[in-house]
Each structure stands twice: as C-alpha cells, then as structure tokens.
Amino acid sequence: MDAALDTLHSLLPRRHRIVLLAVAAGGRSASRAVGCEEAADAEIGSVSKGLTGMLYSDALARGEVRADSRLGEFLDLGDGPAAGVTLGALAAHRSGLPRLGPAVEGPSLLSRTWAMWRRGENPYGESVDGLLAQAREAAVGKERFEYSNLGFALLGHAVAARLGLPYGEALRLRVLEPLGMRGAYTAGSVEALREGALRGVSKRGLPHDPWVGEGIAPAGGVRATAADLEALVAALAAVGTADAGIVPGGLPVDPLDAPPGAAPWVGALVPREPVKKRAMPGTRIGHAWMTSAVRGRQVTWHNGQTGGFASFVGVDRAAGVAVGVVSACASGVDHPGFVMLERLRAEVS
Numbered sequence: 001m002d003a004a005l006d007t008l009h010s011l012l013p014r015r016h017r018i019v020l021l022a023v024a025a026g027g028r029s030a031s032r033a034v035g036c037e038e039a040a041d042a043e044i045g046s047v048s049k050g051l052t053g054m055l056y057s058d059a060l061a062r063g064e065v066r067a068d069s070r071l072g073e074f075l076d077l078g079d080g081p082a083a084g085v086t087l088g089a090l091a092a093h094r095s096g097l098p099r100l101g102p103a104v105e106g107p108s109l110l111s112r113t114w115a116m117w118r119r120g121e122n123p124y125g126e127s128v129d130g131l132l133a134q135a136r137e138a139a140v141g142k143e144r145f146e147y148s149n150l151g152f153a154l155l156g157h158a159v160a161a162r163l164g165l166p167y168g169e170a171l172r173l174r175v176l177e178p179l180g181m182r183g184a185y186t187a188g189s190v191e192a193l194r195e196g197a198l199r200g201v202s203k204r205g206l207p208h209d210p211w212v213g214e215g216i217a218p219a220g221g222v223r224a225t226a227a228d229l230e231a232l233v234a235a236l237a238a239v240g241t242a243d244a245g246i247v248p249g250g251l252p253v254d255p256l257d258a259p260p261g262a263a264p265w266v267g268a269l270v271p272r273e274p275v276k277k278r279a280m281p282g283t284r285i286g287h288a289w290m291t292s293a294v295r296g297r298q299v300t301w302h303n304g305q306t307g308g309f310a311s312f313v314g315v316d317r318a319a320g321v322a323v324g325v326v327s328a329c330a331s332g333v334d335h336p337g338f339v340m341l342e343r344l345r346a347e348v349s
Contacts, residue, residue: 021034054175069158098141122209232324242255268289310327314338
C-alpha cells in the first residue's frame with residue numbers, strides 16, 4: 001500500500017506540507033504521517049460529525065434513543081424552541097437550528113469570527129453549559145436542510161447524556177474503540193492537548209490556535225493520528241453493500257442500505273434524505289455522512305475544515321475502497337480524496 005500512499009501524497013498541492021494519510025483497498029490498509037511524527041494528532045474538523053452520526057446510530061440501534069426523541073428529554077433547554085427539536089432532524093441537518101449559536105456572553109459572533117481570521121483565535125471554546133445557554137436562545141426555523149454546527153454539537157451531547165457519560169467518553173466506548181481508533185480524543189482546553197498535538201495554519205500561512213472546547217466537540221472537536229485515520233477508513237471499506245433486489249412484500253432493497261449483520265454504527269452511512277443545497281447533484285444524507293454520485297459511482301463521504309486544518313474521508317462501499325486525508329493547512333483536500341478513490345477502484349477492479 002506504500003505506492004497508494006505515495007500517489008495520494010502526490011495529488012496534494014504543495015501547501016500541504018504536514019499531512020496524515022490513509023488508504024484501504026482489497027482488505028488491506030495503510031497510513032502515513034508526512035512532515036510530523038507518526039504519533040502526532042490533528043484536528044479532523046467536521047469529520048467529527050461523521051463520528052457523532054455513528055454514535056447516534058449506535059444508540060438508535062440499541063433502542064436507547066429514537067429518531068423522534070426530543071432534545072429537551074436529555075438536555076436542560078428550558079422551554080426554548082430548541083427543546084422540541086428531534087434527534088432525527090439534527091442527524092440530517094434538518095432541525096431548523098442556525099449554523100452557530102447566538103452569543104450569550106463574551107464577544108459577539110462577528111467579533112469572534114474576525115479574531116479568527118485576523119489573529120488565528122479559536123472562535124469556539126464554550127463549555128457544555130455555555131453551549132446549552134446558546135441553544136436556549138436560538139431561534140428554530142423551518143425543517144429543511146441547513147448545515148448546523150450548533151445542531152450537531154447538541155446531538156452528540158444529547159446522546160451522551162442519555163448514556164450518562166461525557167461526550168468524549170461516550171464516543172470512545174461506542175465508536176472509537178470498536179473501530180480501533182485508540183489515539184483519537186477530544187480536548188476541552190489547550191492544556192488537555194496531548195504531547196505532539198499539531199498546530200495548523202490557514203491557507204495564507206497564519207498560525208491558528210487549536211479548536212478546543214467541550215461544547216463544540218461533537219461537531220468539530222475530535223483529534224486523530226494517522227493510525228486512527230487508517231482504522232476509520234479500513235472499517236468503512238469493510239462495510240460493503242446490501243444485496244440489491246426485492247424483499248418479501250415487494251419492497252426494493254437499496255444497495256446502500258446496511259448489509260445484514262453490520263455493526264450498529266453502519267446506519268450512519270445509509271443515505272436517507274436528499275440534500276438540495278450546496279451539494280453535488282443527487283447527494284443524500286444519512287446521519288451526517290453524505291452520499292454523492294461521483295463519475296457514476298456512489299461515494300459516501302464527509303469533509304471538514306477548522307482554522308488550521310482540512311480533512312476528507314470517503315468510501316466507495318461497493319468497491320471496498322476508502323481514503324482519508326488530514327492536513328495541517330486549512331485548504332480543502334476533497335478533490336485529491338475523490339481522485340484517489342477512483343484510482344484505488346481501478347487497482348482492485
């Protein structure tokens with residue numbers, strides 16, 4: 001698999017000097033850290049939402065939560081409109097919640113955004129209590145697709161609360177350890193970062209503070225090593241597809257449904273609803289994970305970007321190939337990821 005990692009690295013623009021790479025194909029997998037120590041960890045950004053979607057799917061399959069369970073059943077949101085939002089709507093970005101919560105105390109959202117772009121400061125950092133304070137004041141719009149960091153942060157904390165655990169611990173027990181992602185973690189503060197934690201830069205080369213904070217963790221606060229990335233793509237590549245055809249009762253089987261005997265988290269990958277806004281044509285969403293038609297193939301994927309990092313994880317389930325990239329430069333890596341999936345398919349076909 002070294003040749004595949006070489007190819008993936010060659011597809012990245014020069015600005016991506018420090019990267020974590022992982023590939024999986026034909027039942028094999030490999031990873032590499034370039035420009036840093038093998039044990040270094042990086043921000044995977046919104047790929048964290050994919051992991052939170054897996055946590056939700058796991059709890060859903062076990063009967064611990066329902067798609068129509070409401071946030072107010074698990075989190076102290078008072079009588080605000082967010083309390084009535086369902087977990088199912090949150091998992092598909094159809095909750096009506098805004099992308100970010102309103103500023104309740106401290107600098108305004110505009111001020112925090114400006115400080116991020118000008119000085120590389122962390123625009124988040126809220127505690128769980130701080131996140132809940134934002135949610136109590138948040139307006140809830142129509143139930144339609146609207147990408148929401150606030151919504152996914154609340155989804156992760158709601159499922160964790162149902163399990164009686166902090167989010168980081170719930171994710172570790174239900175998702176990270178089963179997948180073999182033993183080095184992945186969340187950090188509530190800079191002091192909680194592990195030795196070797198990478199610091200990223202913007203596309204212009206401006207150093208950025210780490211995006212830490214208990215509140216944002218389920219939506220964008222997970223950190224991972226190259227080995228963790230390999231464990232994730234290997235697990236995704238091994239999922240496979242359901243048998244297409246007709247089941248008793250005359251209902252068609254979607255080949256992108258969860259195959260028989262699949263782990264509970266696999267439900268997160270199953271596309272359920274169309275995404276018509278800011279997405280490739282024909283894109284559908286499962287629990288965070290997107291599935292799009294790419295050159296005639298169905299690719300399930302998620303990407304991410306923080307102030308100093310960019311990430312992409314994608315899988316062609318039918319071909320059994322998957323790719324992961326995390327760069328310590330906040331410039332998109334989606335295109336190289338999609339191209340590499342196509343090349344891996346060619347190798348295994």
